[in-house]
Amino acid sequence: AAGVIQSPRHLIKEKRETATLKCYPIPRHDTVYWYQQGPGQDPQFLISFYEKMQSDKGSIPDRFSAQQFSDYHSELNMSSLELGDSALYFCASSQGQGPYQPQHFGDGTRLSIL
C-alpha cells in the first residue's frame, strides 16, 4: 500500500541557511501534519493543513512556514536555520480531520545543522 513519502531523507545545512522539506500524503488523504522530533525526544506538533488550509498550529517557530498545495502535498520551509533545528521532521497524513482518524507517518527527514 502507498505510504507517506518525505523528501529528502537526509539534509545537511549550515547555520543561517534555508531548507525545504517535502511531504506527499497517502492518495486521497486531505490532511497533513508536521512534527519535529529532537534527539531522544518525543515528536512535537508543528502545524497541520486540511484541504489546503492551515487547520492547527503548534510550536512552529516564526522562521518556519508551510503550505499545502492543490495536489495535497505539503512543504515545510525553514529559514535562518539554527543548531537547535537539528531534528527528525515527520510528516503524517490522514483522511479527514476526525480525531479517530489515525495519522500515517512518513519515514521522516533527518535535518542536521552544522
Added chain:
Amino acid sequence: AQTVTQSQPEMSVQEAETVTLSCTYDTSESDYYLFWYKQPPSRQMILVIRQEAYKQQNATENRFSVNFQKAAKSFSLKISDSQLGDAAMYFCAYRSANTGNQFYFGTGTSLTVIP
C-alpha cells in the same frame, strides 16, 4: 495543554513473554482518543492500537491489547508473546475529540526484546 506521561524510559522482555508499558495522561476533557505508536530503529512511526475514551471495552489488535482506566487516566499497552520485531520505541499519544487535531505524545519507552 494535555500532558502524556510514560514513566518507563526503558523496558526489556524475554522473547515469547508478556510485557506491559505504562502511560498516564492529564486532561479535563471527557471525549478523546488514545493511541500507541511504535518507532523501530528504522524510525518509522507505526500505529499499534487506538482506543476511544467513550468505549469501556479495551481495544485489542492481535498480540497487542490495552488496559484503559478512564477514571485513573491510565492507558497501558500489553504485548503478549513478544517477538524480536517488537523491539522499538513506543509512544503513547492523546488526541482531543473537540479541540484541535494534533497528537500529544509521551516521551516514549524503549523496549528491548531479549532472545
